[in-house]
Amino acid sequence: MDYQVIKEGDLFILTDQNGDISRNNQNGYGLYTKDTRFLSQMEIYIDGEKPSRLSSTATKSYVASFRLMKEKKDVGAIEITRNRLISDGVLYENISFVNYYPYTTTFDFTAAFDADFQDMFIVRKFRTGDVGEIIGKEIKENALSVQYRGADNIIRETRISWNVKEARIDEERNVHFSITLEPKETQSICFFIVPVIDGQAGAVLSYEEAYQQLEKSYEKWYEETTKATTNSPVFNELFQRGRQDLRMLMTDVGYGETPVAGLPWFAVPFGRDSLITSLFMLPLNPEKVKGTLRTLAAYQGSKTDLWLDEQPGKIMHEIRFGELVNTNQSPFSPYYGTVDSTPLFLILIGEYFRWTGDLLLIEELKPNILNALAWIDGVIEQRGTGFLTYHQEAEKGFPNQGWKDSSNSVVHQYGDYAMSPIALAEVQGYVYQAKKELAPIFRLLGEQQKADQLEKEAEKLQRAFENTFWMEEEQYYTIALDKQMQQVKSVTSNPGHLLFSGLPNPNRSDLVVKKLMAEDMFSGYGIRTMSTEAAGYYPMSYHNGSVWPHDNAMILLGLSRLGYKKETSAVISSLLEASKSFAYQRLPELFCGYESAIGYAVPYPSTCSPQAWAAGTVFVFLQAMLGLTPNAFDKEIQLDPVLPENLNELSVENIHIGSGYLSLKIVRTNEKRFAIDILQNTTGFEVTCLSNHRAPQVS
Known part of the structure; x- marks a missing residue:
């Protein structure tokens, strides 16, 4: 894939492999909810230059990580790690810097944001139409926002804030941070991007709290x-x-x-x-x-x-x-x-x-x-x-x-x-x-x-x-x-x-x-x-x-x-x-x-x-x-297993059937026969085997 995307609830973010949403990009990158793009630019710079990518991953579907660097050849580098997640309608972007120069270094870190509120169909060039307009841009001590009134009279807003006070916002509304790091020292800045629709917005937590909340929801899903x-x-x-x-x-x-x-x-x-x-x-x-x-x-x-x-x-x-x-x-x-x-x-x-x-x-x-x-x-x-x-x-x-x-x-x-x-x-x-x-x-x-x-x-x-x-x-x-x-x-x-x-x-x-x-x-x-x-x-x-x-x-x-x-x-x-x-x-x-x-x-x-x-x-x-066929009419579960080549054992836990759960293990005994062990059956259904396998037993 030439993009990275994560989603939670009704909010998703699509970026390039560096984690950026470039201004005027033609790939539809952005932060979206309710078929509207609430972030049309999110780019980072070190001393006015974009860092180069070392790696990017979304091994966990709900968290994206990007490892970048800004280097001086044969001298050292500033390593940048962008960790990103979405929780309860808020995008969290936690950016960490590590100094791998052999000396103290100071650099300018710049983050550029913008929002165009384009309809998804317009972004995809699937439709055109009469739309609204930007009605305001605000700058505060450690926050900025963009407001939009749509042709549907809905007020949409993108609020962007960060967790450190030492920042300067220039005339183009880019956010600058002057960062000084000792060798091997690390510093982090977290951005919070909140889409707002007619005044309705998600509550902002710390990055760590949002991450734990998200992890727990996935753990619950796996348990269920x-x-x-x-x-x-x-x-x-x-x-x-x-x-x-x-x-x-x-x-x-x-x-x-x-x-x-x-x-x-x-x-x-x-x-x-x-x-x-x-x-x-x-x-x-x-x-x-x-x-x-x-x-x-x-x-x-x-x-x-x-x-x-x-x-x-x-x-x-x-x-x-x-x-x-x-x-x-x-x-x-x-x-x-x-x-x-x-x-x-x-x-x-x-x-x-x-x-x-x-x-x-x-x-x-x-x-x-x-x-x-x-x-x-x-x-x-x-x-x-x-x-x-x-x-x-x-x-x-x-x-x-x-x-x-x-x-x-x-x-x-x-x-x-x-x-x-x-x-x-x-x-x-x-x-x-x-x-x-x-x-x-x-x-x-x-x-x-x-x-x-x-x-x-x-x-x-x-x-x-x-x-x-x-x-x-x-x-x-x-x-x-x-x-x-x-x-x-x-x-x-x-x-x-x-x-x-x-x-x-x-x-x-x-x-x-x-x-x-x-x-x-x-x-x-x-x-x-x-x-x-x-x-x-x-x-x-x-x-x-x-x-x-x-x-x-x-x-x-x-x-x-x-x-x-x-x-x-x-x-x-x-x-x-x-x-x-x-x-x-x-x-x-x-x-x-x-x-x-x-x-x-x-x-x-x-x-x-x-x-x-x-x-x-x-x-x-x-x-x-x-070969699983549940039948609530007869309160019966039919099994007739077949395992593909090179797959000889299958263990399954907590298949939800009827009023409870079925757990079982299947082991290949020869080319056409399987041993079936029923480890748990609280379904209220009787388990039967359709063909030439060892009769299922409750272990």
Whole structure:
């Protein structure tokens, strides 16, 4: 990565690898909250020159550290360490200086700050619009501030202060400190940067107090989530990185914590991204997904609004909180241009119940469930195709509204783009799965007629899908049907999601798996988004040939559930190997689809990292390795483990299922057999093993 980013709550900072936010930078560096840049410059100088970088790290997702120096060759240097964190809406920047000259030295340390309050969309050159103006700049004894009145009449302010009094502020509002150090002597200065919105601001602590507060919150997260260790350092590091990154990416906009999509540009709740990430988080702790369900329920569509692509019952795509949204210059307040968020919302509810048996949350969300089902059925009936389709309504919305939402992602075999309304293959699988999973829940609620209706609708959809989406010549499902109900005959990863839904008949599931694992789809570093033989294939394409970890994870959920152990092992092994190619062993949003034979995974030129559903992929690895399927209806936990090559032991502590926890250890005894020891089971569920393993025992 050519940047460093940390986040806590709704505040994040993006800088270069020196820790600087350069004035007029074109990379979008800054301090952001509520989709507004509250710091557009933060640079440091020693005697008027920028120090050079020795190293930078964000090994802990929530703390960044930069080691710099200002030297005289063959004489010595001033070493500068910048330690940075965010806590309760305040950015802390602790800068330490060490004198490595053999004599006493005095130097000028300068810090330059500015704030432009640009809307995120303007920073990214995604939108333009009418905006507000700077209304004041104040200088105090050891503080300065910048105030802005937006076109939305919200007063925004950036307050900057520091913990030493001996400072001089020049006419350009740069802050100067004259520092004298004996040899090996150290001195520190801490800056506190506070975004203020209509007078609301976080409380400033000392750096040490803020650090301890932050550490304790992460310790609490680790205590509340599943712990897994293996004999594989690669898996162990990826698992811990995933736990840490997801904690950083959690945000509460008023209805409980939910994972935002990713940093730096998508630090807000999404429909699809937050739902899929939450689905992956069920093995981590199903309690952690309740905030996602309540947040999306709170913003569920209530009216028809073409500007927002909103319809009653529809689950949103993305919500923003900046100036352009507040003044209706951008349709993200929220924007509803997604076809898959609504069925995914229902799938997450169904899967959450399977893990917890929590009918109280189901009853709480029942109006939202019924409204979501009504939206799905209404669109199917309105289009008259028998399938759930999408079509862009909002002038500034998205033309493609599945997870592959780039403009060229649904492409015919001859290279021309499909015209909407479009029916995506995986979306029909989501609808089928949602109705099948909700039917038994409605029976528990005493609504037999509704349950029967959902099952009949699911079966009808399945028959229509099998008759319409299957490409006989490819022995595979098409990615989509276009406006004319013609198949879009490109081979892509989308039908892989159908395995988890359970929609294909067994013979066709076998053929789907065979195609996914063929050389044109499986790169050795994961399953590609598009076959190398397709007209639209390009390994550096965003959606047409790249590898997306979350896409592979959705496929893995199906491979595991249907018992494709060899393929499950291969996909997990390939992505573990790919993770070695990335900073902090962090799987990115996507990477290029080149063959693994080249020896390393090729980064995609611009990608979110950390990214929520990529971080959550490792928890799908865990679930698939355990072959874990909880079933609250029968109060049963099924295990059918498979461990990738070179991974021979797996210990898991405190998987939250039912009313308690499951802890267990799996040890490979030969190529196909595993010993399973149940170390703890307070779930209230019975544990059963599906295949040829030693019977689980409580130790």
